[in-house]
Amino acid sequence: xxxxxxxxxxxxxxxxxxxxxxxxxxxxxxxxxxxxxxxxxxxxxxxxxxxxxxxxxxxxxxxxxxxxxxxxxxxxxxxxxxxxxxxxxxxxxxxx
Amino acid sequence: xxxxxxxxxxxxxxxxxxxxxxxxxxxxxxxxxxxxxxxxxxxxxxxxxxxxxxxxxxxxxxxxxxxxxxxxxxxxxxxxxxxxxxxxxxxxxxxxxxxxxxxxxxxxxxxxxxxxxxxxxxxxxxxxxxxxxxxxxxxxxxxxxxxxxxxxxxxxxxxxxxxxxxxxxxxxxxxxxxxxxxxxxxxxxxxxxxxxxxxxxxxxxxxxxxxxxxxxxxxxxxxxxxxxxxxxxxxxxxxxxxxxxxxxxxxxxxxxxxxxxxxxxxxxxxxxxxxxxxxxxxxxxxxxxxxxxxxxxxxxxxxxxxxxxxxxxxxxxxxxxxxxxxxxxxxxxxxxxxxxxxxxxxxxxxxxxxxxxxxxxxxxxxxxxxxxxxxxxxxxxxxxxxxxxxxxxxxxxxxxxxxxxxxxxxxx
Amino acid sequence: xxxxxxxxxxxxxxxxxxxxxxxxxxxxxxxxxxxxxxxxxxxxxxxxxxxxxxxxxxxxxxxxxxxxxxxxxxxxxxxxxxxxxxxxxxxxxxxxxxxxxxxxxxxxxxxxxxxxxxxxxxxxxxxxxxxxxxxxxxxxxxxxxxxxxxxxxxxxxxxxxxxxxxxxxxxxxxxxxxxxxxxxxxxxxxxxxxxxxxxxxxxxxxxxxxxxxxxxxxxxxxxxxxxxxxxxxxxxxxxxxxxxxxxxxxxxxxxxxxxxxxxxxxxxxxxxxxxxxxxxxxxxxxxxxxxxxxxxxxxxxxxxxxxxxxxxxxxxxxxx
Ligand SMILES: Cc1ncc(C[n+]2csc(CCOP(=O)(O)OP(=O)(O)O)c2C)c(N)n1
Ligand code: SF4
Ligand code: SF4
Ligand code: SF4
Ligand SMILES: [Mg+2]
Numbered sequence: 001x002x003x004x005x006x007x008x009x010x011x012x013x014x015x016x017x018x019x020x021x022x023x024x025x026x027x028x029x030x031x032x033x034x035x036x037x038x039x040x041x042x043x044x045x046x047x048x049x050x051x052x053x054x055x056x057x058x059x060x061x062x063x064x065x066x067x068x069x070x071x072x073x074x075x076x077x078x079x080x081x082x083x084x085x086x087x088x089x090x091x092x093x094x095x096x
Numbered sequence: 097x098x099x100x101x102x103x104x105x106x107x108x109x110x111x112x113x114x115x116x117x118x119x120x121x122x123x124x125x126x127x128x129x130x131x132x133x134x135x136x137x138x139x140x141x142x143x144x145x146x147x148x149x150x151x152x153x154x155x156x157x158x159x160x161x162x163x164x165x166x167x168x169x170x171x172x173x174x175x176x177x178x179x180x181x182x183x184x185x186x187x188x189x190x191x192x193x194x195x196x197x198x199x200x201x202x203x204x205x206x207x208x209x210x211x212x213x214x215x216x217x218x219x220x221x222x223x224x225x226x227x228x229x230x231x232x233x234x235x236x237x238x239x240x241x242x243x244x245x246x247x248x249x250x251x252x253x254x255x256x257x258x259x260x261x262x263x264x265x266x267x268x269x270x271x272x273x274x275x276x277x278x279x280x281x282x283x284x285x286x287x288x289x290x291x292x293x294x295x296x297x298x299x300x301x302x303x304x305x306x307x308x309x310x311x312x313x314x315x316x317x318x319x320x321x322x323x324x325x326x327x328x329x330x331x332x333x334x335x336x337x338x339x340x341x342x343x344x345x346x347x348x349x350x351x352x353x354x355x356x357x358x359x360x361x362x363x364x365x366x367x368x369x370x371x372x373x374x375x376x377x378x379x380x381x382x383x384x385x386x387x388x389x390x391x392x393x394x395x396x397x398x399x400x401x402x403x404x405x406x407x408x409x410x411x412x413x414x415x416x417x418x419x420x421x422x423x424x425x426x427x428x429x430x431x432x433x434x435x436x437x438x439x440x441x442x443x444x445x446x447x448x449x450x451x452x453x454x455x456x457x458x459x460x461x462x463x464x465x466x467x468x469x470x471x472x473x474x475x476x477x478x479x480x481x482x483x484x485x486x487x488x489x490x491x492x493x494x495x496x497x498x499x500x501x502x503x504x505x506x507x508x
Numbered sequence: 509x510x511x512x513x514x515x516x517x518x519x520x521x522x523x524x525x526x527x528x529x530x531x532x533x534x535x536x537x538x539x540x541x542x543x544x545x546x547x548x549x550x551x552x553x554x555x556x557x558x559x560x561x562x563x564x565x566x567x568x569x570x571x572x573x574x575x576x577x578x579x580x581x582x583x584x585x586x587x588x589x590x591x592x593x594x595x596x597x598x599x600x601x602x603x604x605x606x607x608x609x610x611x612x613x614x615x616x617x618x619x620x621x622x623x624x625x626x627x628x629x630x631x632x633x634x635x636x637x638x639x640x641x642x643x644x645x646x647x648x649x650x651x652x653x654x655x656x657x658x659x660x661x662x663x664x665x666x667x668x669x670x671x672x673x674x675x676x677x678x679x680x681x682x683x684x685x686x687x688x689x690x691x692x693x694x695x696x697x698x699x700x701x702x703x704x705x706x707x708x709x710x711x712x713x714x715x716x717x718x719x720x721x722x723x724x725x726x727x728x729x730x731x732x733x734x735x736x737x738x739x740x741x742x743x744x745x746x747x748x749x750x751x752x753x754x755x756x757x758x759x760x761x762x763x764x765x766x767x768x769x770x771x772x773x774x775x776x777x778x779x780x781x782x783x784x785x786x787x788x789x790x791x792x793x794x795x796x797x798x799x800x801x802x803x804x805x806x807x808x809x810x811x812x813x814x815x816x817x818x819x820x821x822x823x824x825x826x827x828x
Contacts, residue, residue, distance in 0.1 A: 009333035009340075013302040014263070015202040015312070016334050018321040018573035021305045022530030025572050030535060046521040050707050051744050053540035055529040059521040072529035076536035076733075077741030090741075126600045127593065153604060155596040160633025164589035167582055167630070171557065171593030174580050177601060179593075197582045296606075305573050314578035314594065316553030316612060323581035324568035331570075 023072075027054065031075025033090040037066055041087035048079035048088060103361060104289065110282045112275030113138030115243045116182060116208045116268075118282075119250035121146050122290035126177035129157035129168035133187040134220045135272035136210040140182065162187035166194040166205070173203035174322055176313040178254060178297055181205065184272060185212035188226045192233070198265045199234025199338060201322055202312070204257035204297075205265040207235075208250065210276040211385070211436075213472045221473020222272040224384065225437035228446045234338050236266040236345055237414040239384040241364070243280040246270045248362055251290055255352045260300040261344045263312075271386040273473065289359055342415045349412055368417035370409040371424050373399060377406030379488040380425060382451055383434040384410050387469075387476055394481040405485050416450055422458040430463040430488040431455075436470045444468075444501040463491045466501040474505050513551075513715045520711065523548050524576070531574040533566040536740025538747055539646040539730040541704045543567070543617065546644055546728075547577070549714035554613040555579070555594050559587035559622030562653045562732075563646065585626040588634035591616040591641040599640075613718045614641040620661030621651040624685050635694045635723045642717040642724045645687065648732035656735040660685040663755075664813060665806045666794045668735070673797035678806060683813060691725040692761045698724035700760035705748035706771045709758060713769075716760070729756045737793025746791055751775075753783045754818040759825060766824040776827045785811045 013019055035048075035057075044064060049057045056073035057066055080088040110118060116139045120128065130140045140158075147156045155172075159165040162183050169179035183191060188209055198205055209227050213219040227237060236256060240246040249268045257266040270276055285293075299311035302320065310318035326334060346368055353367025364370050372388070373395050374380060381391055388409040398405040408424050410417075425431060433452070435445025442449065448466035455462055467484055470476045484504065491497055526547035533540040543563055547556075555578045558564035564581045567574040582590055595614050601607040618627050623645045631643060650668045651657040658671040663684045667673040671680035691699045698720040702710040710728065717724030729750050733740040750756035751771050758769035768776055775782045786807055789795040798806050822828075 006329060007333075009336040012330065012333055012337075012571070013304075014300075014334075014337050015302070015322060016200070016324050016326050016330075016570060017302045017312070018305050018324050018568060018571050019303045019307075020571045020573070021576075022528050022567070022572045022574035025530040025532075025569075027530060027532065044518075046517045049521050050517065050545065051541055051704070053533060053535075053537045053544070053743075054531070055525040055527070055544055059518065061518070061522060069529065074535035076743075077739075078536055078541075078744055081741040082744050126604070127596045129593065129596070153600070155600040157592060157596055157637065159589065159592070160629060160636070164586060164592070164630045164633055167586040167589035168593030168596065170582055171580055171590045172597035173593075175555070175594050175597035175601065176606070177597035179597075193583055194586070201580070201582065314555050314580060316555065316578055316609065319576060319578045321568055321573035321575050321579045324570040324573060325565045326570040329570070 026071045027074055028071040031073055032093055033075045033077060034070060034093050035068055035073065035079050035088045036091050037068055038087045039065070041085045042066060043085055045084060047082055047084065051078050051082050053078065103359065104286045105283045105360070107281050107283050109279050110243055111138065111277050111279050112243045112246045112270045113210060113277070114142050115247040115282050116250055116270070117142035117146065118284060119247045120180050121152050122287050123251060123254050123294045124178065124291055125154050125180045127155045127157065127169065127172035127179045128181065129159050129165040130181045131159050131162045131165045131183065131187060133184050135212055135276040136182045136184040136187070136208065138276065139208060162190045163194060166191045166198060169205040170194060170198045170201060170203045173205055174201060174314050176297060176299065178258070179205050180207070182208040182210070184210040185214055185226045188230065189214060192230065195230055195233040195235060200334070202263040203265060204263050206250065206253045206257055207265065207267050209267050209269050210272045211269050212272040219472040222274055223436045223471045223473065224269070227267060227269050228437040230267070231414055231446060234264065235414065236264055236412065237269065238266065238412050239269040239410070240275065241386055241388045241409060243275055243282050244362065245364055246275060247282050247284065248356065248360065251293065252352050252356050254294045256345070256349055258297050259348050260298055262341055262348055263300070264341050264345065269385060274386040285360060293356065293359060345415050346412070346417055364411055365409070366420065368412045369420045369424060370411055372407040372409065374406035374408060374424055376404055376427070378404040378429045378492065379485050380406045380408055380428045381432045381434055381481070381484060382408045382410065382447065384413060384436070384447065387434060387436070390476060390478055391481055394478050394485065398485055403485065410447070416454070418454045421451060421454050425455065425459060425462065428462060430491045431465070432484045432488055433464060433466050435466060435468050438468050438471065463497055465491070465497055465499070467504045468501065469504045476505060480504050513712065515711070520548050526550065526576040527567065528574045528576055530572065531567045532569055533562065534734050534740070536733040536743045538704055538743040539563050539648055539732065541744070542646045542728050542730045545704060545707055545710055546615065546714050549711040550613060551715065551718055552611065552613065553609050554615060556615045556617065557581065557587055557590040557594065559618035559627055560584035560653070561619035561622050563617060563619070565653055584622055586630045587616040587618040587622055587627055588631040588643060591643070592634045592637065592639045595639045595641050616641060616643045618643065618645055619652070620645065620647045620649055621659045624660035624687050632694065635691065635696050638722050640722055642714065642726065645725070645727045646730040647727060648730045648735060650735050652732050652735045661687065664810055665798050667797060668794070678797050678803045688725065688727040692764060695764055696725065697722045697763055698760070701727045701756065701758050703729050703747040703751050703756060703758060705744050706751065706758060709769050709771060713760060735794070738791055742791055746788070749783060749788045749791065752781070753785050753788045753814065755785060755788055755814050757818060757821055759821065766821070768825045768827060776822055785814055
C-alpha cells in the first residue's frame with residue numbers, strides 16, 4: 001500500500017502522467033481464499049497463468065515451476081476452476 | 097521598397113477563413129482534423145484543396161463529428177504531432193467535453209473558431225456566445241480584429257501553445273462572416289520564414305511509472321500513461337498546475353508576439369491588449385474582435401471634435417491580462433464594456449464581469465457600464481457606437497449611471 | 509494476410525505482462541484477463557487507448573498505472589477517435605522522419621457501452637476512414653463502471669439496475685444489438701469474435717487484427733462477476749459455455765467472408781454437443797428471475813433468438 005506522504009502540485013508530473021506502476025499496489029489482501037499449488041499434479045499447461053485476471057501466476061522456465069504471487073492474487077478461484085488436473089485448491093486464508 | 101517587400105512578404109486578398117488555411121499551410125502542421133460548419137467551412141475546404149493538390153505534408157482527417165475532430169487532434173498531439181482544428185457554434189458546443197480533456201491532457205492543439213451564435217433558434221451569423229461559454233475550459237483565447245491579424249495570430253498560436261512553459265491549447269477567434277467571409281488584403285510571409293518561426297515541437301520531460309524522466313509524448317521506448325482516474329488525492333493539484341501554466345502564458349504570448357513583429361513588422365498592442373488613443377482618454381469602450389475596427393473610426397471622429405475618446409481591445413481574453421487592463425484604463429473616467437454574447441440571468445455579459453471585477457480595487461471611482469450587442473450577427477453601426485460614447489459623457493456629467501446593463505441595436 | 513503466427517502456451521507465458529498486476533478490477537474479472545491476453549499477442553511497439561469504463565478506471569488509479577506501454581484515455585464515446593488521431597500522427601511523423609519506429613500498432617479498447625451505444629459514431633467514422641488500428645470490444649454486457657446499467661449489448665431478459673427484474677417487466681425487453689455484423693457491414697478488412705476461454709483463438713485473432721492493413725474489430729465476450737451476479741471463479745467457464753450454447757459463436761469475417769472458428773465449427777458439425785441456453789442462464793444471477801414460473805416462457809424466447817441467429821450465421825459461413 002502506498003503510504004508515502006502526498007506530494008504538492010509542484011512536485012508531481014503534469015497532465016496526470018502516472019508515476020507509479022500498479023505493481024506497487026498490492027491487491028493480495030483482498031482475498032479470503034488462497035490458491036495452493038500441487039507441483040505433483042501439475043502438468044505445466046500454464047492455463048492458470050493465462051486465465052488469471054491479475055497476472056498473479058507466472059511460469060518460471062528455469063525451474064519449470066508455477067509461481068503464485070500472493071501479493072496480487074485476489075483469490076477469485078479461476079485458476080482452481082480451470083486447472084485441468086486439479087492441481088490447485090483454494091484454501092481459507094490463514095489455514096494450512 | 098516598402099517594409100513589407102523588404103521582408104519578402106506579399107499581399108494577397110484573402111477572406112478570414114482563407115487566411116487561417118493559408119497560415120496553417122505554412123506552419124508544417126502534422127495532423128488537421130475537422131468537420132464543416134458555417135462560417136468555418138471555408139477553412140476545411142481550402143485546406144482540403146492544399147492536401148489534394150499536394151501542397152502540404154499533413155494528415156487531414158475529415159472526421160464524422162467535431163467531437164472526434166478535437167479528439168483526433170488531442171491524441172495526435174499526445175503522440176507528438178503539431179495539430180490544428182477549426183469549428184464554430186454548435187461544433188464548438190459539441191466539442192465542449194473534449195475542450196476540457198485537451199487542456200487537462202496538456203495537448204497544445206490550435207483551433208480557429210469562426211465565431212457564431214448558438215441555437216436555438218438557429219442562426220449562422222456572428223456573436224461570441226460559442227467561445228465565451230468555453231472561457232473556463234483551460235484554453236488560451238485570442239480574438240482577431242481583421243484578417244491580417246487572423247493570419248498572424250494563427251502562426252503565433254502554434255508557438256504559444258507548444259511552448260514548454262505553457263503547453264495549453266489555444267483558440268483563435270475570428271468573427272463569423274465579418275471576417276470569415278470578407279475579403280481583405282493580407283500580407284503573408286514567405287513559407288520558409290514561417291517554418292523557421294514555428295520550428296519543430298519540443299517536449300518537456302516528465303517522470304513516468306518506470307521512474308525515468310522521459311519526453312512528454314506517447315512513445316513505446318519511454319511509455320507514459322495520460323488521462324488516468326484522478327480522484328480526491330491529486331485532481332486538485334493537476335488543476336492548479338493548469339492554472340500555473342495559464343499564469344505563465346501572458347509573458348510568453350508577449351514574447352512571441354514581439355519575435356513575430358521582428359519578422360513581419362506587425363504588432364497588435366503588446367500582444368495581449370491593444371490601446372487606441374487611450375493615453376489621455378476620459379471615455380473608453382472595450383471590445384473584442386472586428387467591432388474594434390468600427391469603434392476606431394468613431395473614436396477618430398470624436399477626437400476630431402475634441403472629445404477625449406479611446407478604445408481598449410482585448411486580444412487575449414484568456415489568460416485575462418488584468419494588469420494591462422488596469423494600466424490602460426488608469427485615467428479613464430467612464431467605460432463601456434461591449435459584449436457580443438449574453439450571460440442569461442447574470443449581471444451583464446462575460447467581458448463586463450471580468451473587466452468590472454478587474455477594476456474593482458484599482459479604479460473604484462470609474463463608471464463601468466455594459467452593452468450587449470450584435471447577437472446573431474446584428475450589425476453594430478457607427479451611429480450606435482457614437483451613442484454609447486454620448487452615454488458615457490452623460491454619466492461623467494451627471495455622475496450617475498442610469499442603466500448598468502443595456503442592449504444596443506435591439507428593437508423594443 | 510501475413511503468415512500464421514505459431515506459438516505454444518509456454519511461449520505466451522514467457523511474454524511479459526504489458527497489463528500489469530496491481531490493477532483494481534474485481535476478483536474474477538474476465539475483462540482483465542482479456543486485456544492481459546490481448547497485450548500478450550502484440551507484435552512490437554504498441555500504443556493503447558481505452559474508452560471510459562471499468563478497465564480504464566481500474567487500471568489507472570492515479571498515481572498508479574497498469575499499462576507498461578504508452579496509453580491514453582480521453583473520454584467515453586471516442587476510443588476509436590483516439591485511435592484515429594494516434595494512427596494519423598504516427599503515419600505522418602514516420603513520413604517526415606520524426607518517428608524512429610518502422611511501425612507502431614494501435615489498439616483501442618472499449619466496453620459495450622463505449623461501443624454499442626455512445627461510441628458507435630466515432631467507431632463507425634474511424635472504420636469508414638480506414639485508419640489502421642485494432643478495436644477490441646470487451647463485452648461485459650452492461651455499464652459496469654457506473655453500477656450495472658443496461659446497454660445495447662445487454663441480452664434479452666437480463667437484469668440490470670435500469671432493466672430491473674420487475675413484476676411486470678422481467679429484465680431487459682430488447683435483444684442484444686448484433687454489433688459485429690454491423691461492423692462487417694462497414695466492409696472492413698477484419699472482424700472477429702472471441703472468448704477468453706478459447707485463448708489460442710483469441711490470441712490468433714488479435715494478431716491477425718494487428719497484421720491486417722486498415723481497421724480490425726474484435727468482439728470479445730467478457731463475463732463480469734459483479735454485474736452478472738456470477739461466481740467469480742466461473743468467469744472463464746461462462747465465457748466457454750457462451751460459445752457452447754451458440755449464444756456467442758466464434759467466427760471471423762476476412763474482407764466480409766464469414767468463417768466459423770474451430771470451437772463453433774464443432775457446434776455446427778456436432779449439433780448434439782450444443783448446450784441449451786438454460787445451462788448458461790442458470791449460472792448467472794442476472795437471469796435468476798427467468799426461472800420463475802411466470803417468466804419461464806422467456807427462456808424459450810431466448811433459445812429461439814439464439815437458434816435463429818445461429819442459423820443465420822451458419823448460412824453466412826456456408827455451413828449446412
Ligand atoms: C459522456 C459520458 N456519459 C456518461 C459517462 C458515465 N460513464 C462512465 S463509464 C460508463 C459505462 C461504461 O460502460 P461500458 O462501456 O460497458 O464499460 P464497463 O464499465 O462495463 O467496462 C458510463 C455510463 C461518461 N463518463 N461520459
Ligand atoms: S492449470 Fe493446473 S496443470 Fe496447468 S499449469 Fe496451472 S496448476 Fe499446472
Ligand atoms: S485465485 Fe484468481 S487471482 Fe488468485 S491466482 Fe488464481 S486466478 Fe489469479
Ligand atoms: S464490475 Fe465487472 S468489469 Fe468491472 S472490474 Fe468488476 S468484474 Fe470487472
Ligand atoms: Mg460494459
